[in-house]
Amino acid sequence: MIEIKDVSKLYPGKQKTITAVKDVNLTINDGEIYGIVGYSGAGKSTLVRMFNGLETPTSGVVTINGTVMSELKGKPLREARQKMGMIFQYFNLLWSRTVLENVTFPLELIGMDKAERIAKATKLIDTVGLQGRENAYPSELSGGQQQRVAIARALANDPQLLLSDEATSGLDPKTTDEVLELLLKINRELKITIIVITHEMHVIRKICDRMAVMDEGAVVEEGNVFDIFRHPKMEITRQFVSEEETPQLNDTTVVINELLAQVPTGKIVKLTFHGDQAKLPIISEMLRQFPNVDLNIVDGSIHQTQEGSIGTLYLQLLGDDDEIAGATDYLHKMRVGTEVIRGE
Amino acid sequence: MVSSTTGFSSYFHFSQVNWPSMWSATVETIWMTIFSLVLVGILGILLGLLLFETTGSTNFWARLVHWVTALFVNVFRSVPFIILIVLLLPLTKNLVGTIIGPKAALPSLIISAAPFYARMVELAFHEIDHGVIEAAEAMGATRWQIIYKVLLPESSPALVSGITVTGISLIGFTAMAGVIGAGGLGNLAYLDGFQASNNTVTLVATIIILIVVFIFQTLGDLIVDKLDKRVAN
Numbered sequence: 001m002i003e004i005k006d007v008s009k010l011y012p013g014k015q016k017t018i019t020a021v022k023d024v025n026l027t028i029n030d031g032e033i034y035g036i037v038g039y040s041g042a043g044k045s046t047l048v049r050m051f052n053g054l055e056t057p058t059s060g061v062v063t064i065n066g067t068v069m070s071e072l073k074g075k076p077l078r079e080a081r082q083k084m085g086m087i088f089q090y091f092n093l094l095w096s097r098t099v100l101e102n103v104t105f106p107l108e109l110i111g112m113d114k115a116e117r118i119a120k121a122t123k124l125i126d127t128v129g130l131q132g133r134e135n136a137y138p139s140e141l142s143g144g145q146q147q148r149v150a151i152a153r154a155l156a157n158d159p160q161l162l163l164s165d166e167a168t169s170g171l172d173p174k175t176t177d178e179v180l181e182l183l184l185k186i187n188r189e190l191k192i193t194i195i196v197i198t199h200e201m202h203v204i205r206k207i208c209d210r211m212a213v214m215d216e217g218a219v220v221e222e223g224n225v226f227d228i229f230r231h232p233k234m235e236i237t238r239q240f241v242s243e244e245e246t247p248q249l250n251d252t253t254v255v256i257n258e259l260l261a262q263v264p265t266g267k268i269v270k271l272t273f274h275g276d277q278a279k280l281p282i283i284s285e286m287l288r289q290f291p292n293v294d295l296n297i298v299d300g301s302i303h304q305t306q307e308g309s310i311g312t313l314y315l316q317l318l319g320d321d322d323e324i325a326g327a328t329d330y331l332h333k334m335r336v337g338t339e340v341i342r343g344e
Numbered sequence: 345m346v347s348s349t350t351g352f353s354s355y356f357h358f359s360q361v362n363w364p365s366m367w368s369a370t371v372e373t374i375w376m377t378i379f380s381l382v383l384v385g386i387l388g389i390l391l392g393l394l395l396f397e398t399t400g401s402t403n404f405w406a407r408l409v410h411w412v413t414a415l416f417v418n419v420f421r422s423v424p425f426i427i428l429i430v431l432l433l434p435l436t437k438n439l440v441g442t443i444i445g446p447k448a449a450l451p452s453l454i455i456s457a458a459p460f461y462a463r464m465v466e467l468a469f470h471e472i473d474h475g476v477i478e479a480a481e482a483m484g485a486t487r488w489q490i491i492y493k494v495l496l497p498e499s500s501p502a503l504v505s506g507i508t509v510t511g512i513s514l515i516g517f518t519a520m521a522g523v524i525g526a527g528g529l530g531n532l533a534y535l536d537g538f539q540a541s542n543n544t545v546t547l548v549a550t551i552i553i554l555i556v557v558f559i560f561q562t563l564g565d566l567i568v569d570k571l572d573k574r575v576a577n
């Protein structure tokens with residue numbers, strides 16, 4: 001278990017002191033995938049670097065499985081770090097070493113004998129799906145493959161904790177998903193706790209159980225991923241959630257504008273369905289109750305999260321004002337998120 | 345035998361070249377270069393490492409070491425070689441017991457080339473992506489492990505091309521040292537060539553030096569190519 005208690009990190013500067021992390025309190029359970037999201041400069045990297053002692057908190061304590069990280073120095077600190085893996089945005093592989101030699105690197109550090117470390121590394125290279133590329137150099141691999149090597153290297157010492165700092169930020173969407181699948185598999189099969197730092201909600205939604213949102217050094221919202229997607233409390237969280245819900249927001253705006261131009265009447269609403277609601281015939285029931293309302297589907301999408309699906313639907317409602325008001329009231333009553341995009 | 349000592353044809357009186365002494369001068373030059381280069385390599389890497397490891401430290405002793413090392417490096421890199429030899433004559437006499445012959449050139453060769461190489465080593469280390477060093481730290485590597493498993497191998501192409509450049513300037517230095525009695529091709533070109541007005545000897549010595557430089561450069565480039573795995577080949 002990881003406990004972050006009242007942790008702050010200040011960087012004294014010539015002009016002014018930068019507060020990179022501000023009074024953060026978090027508890028991360030064993031075996032979960034915990035996401036930390038925030039914009040650039042929010043303090044995510046600084047926070048996670050305090051987990052393995054690359055940074056020490058200015059105040060507060062980071063406790064990992066009962067060990068206070070900031071109290072460790074020298075050998076005990078190195079031994080604690082050997083029980084944690086870390087992966088980075090730019091992979092940070094040694095270009096002078098082959099894939100196999102990169103993966104054996106952490107095992108060399110602890111003085112494991114050669115035959116043993118080669119056997120272990122070969123198995124890990126298999127786990128990450130790079131069998132056959134053992135003797136390739138990083139420069140001969142794609143970004144996704146390089147990140148797989150980095151993951152294998154991070155797993156070499158059988159860590160209990162894997163820290164991922166923007167590990168998919170440099171990858172294309174398809175490769176990102178493949179790497180995320182791999183992290184999920186590692187979490188399931190090896191029972192490793194994973195901390196995922198990202199600025200993309202997509203990453204959180206895809207693999208995280210719980211999450212925190214960071215803004216200007218502070219954790220402003222924290223909890224279950226599904227709950228936060230359903231009821232984001234803070235404005236910044238809403239921004240992150242809506243970015244993710246409407247990845248083709250611009251396309252939708254174009255479609256809405258075209259529709260409005262063609263049929264300059266009616267109201268455009270955005271509906272959000274959560275979990276089981278997506279399975280209920282809410283729309284057809286609404287039409288049965290308010291038969292004089294006509295509707296046009298502008299755009300729609302469904303996303304899977306760890307705990308269920310979230311659907312988004314853009315509708316153009318046409319007809320009598322009272323009827324439309326009744327229909328939207330009905331949607332509210334059914335607890336469907338209803339947002340008026342364009343009134344009449 | 346009377347032959348002209350001026351004019352273009354004066355360069356081609358090959359019968360006047362004493363080949364055995366030309367050969368032994370070549371061996372002396374190569375010996376001086378390689379012997380000093382080995383020591384320059386070791387010393388340069390140590391000094392470069394010292395500079396790199398103490399850069400930006402907040403520790404008083406580390407800063408002091410950095411300051412002293414940087415001062416030493418900057419001073420000896422700035423003193424012209426020919427002045428350095430003269431300056432170091434007393435030291436040379438103490439160290440090797442003579443101020444004549446190839447051995448006498450070694451102290452000044454090493455002291456002038458090592459700081460030159462140390463700067464290149466420091467630069468080579470700074471060019472390593474900091475993230476890679478940090479990744480090694482995150483894996484629990486000791487400072488020493490980072491030095492010999494990350495810094496040295498990751499900068500190896502730059503270290504070798506640096507030693508090539510240093511070696512080539514060392515060949516030049518040995519020739520200069522030869523003029524004031526250190527032996528080798530420079531000495532031969534000066535005594536038997538210039539002072540005896542034998543232009544052919546000077547020309548042949550020049551050509552041999554060029555060949556040695558060329559071989560050096562080619563060898564260095566080949567090794568760098570072999571070490572550099574950053575671009576797929």
Ligand SMILES: Nc1ncnc2c1ncn2[C@@H]1O[C@H](COP(=O)(O)OP(=O)(O)OP(=O)(O)O)[C@@H](O)[C@H]1O
Nearest residue numbers: 011018020038039040041042043044045046047199
């Ligand atoms: N070593 C340092 N010295 C001074 N300021 C620092 C240092 N490291 C980070 N900062 C500052 O702390 C703040 C938080 O940085 P941090 O790298 O943790 O942000 P981040 O959320 O990881 O951003 P990004 O998404 O860009 O990686 C920034 O304002 C940054 O400039």
Ligand SMILES: [Mg+2]
Nearest residue numbers: 044045046166
């Ligand atoms: Mg960061």
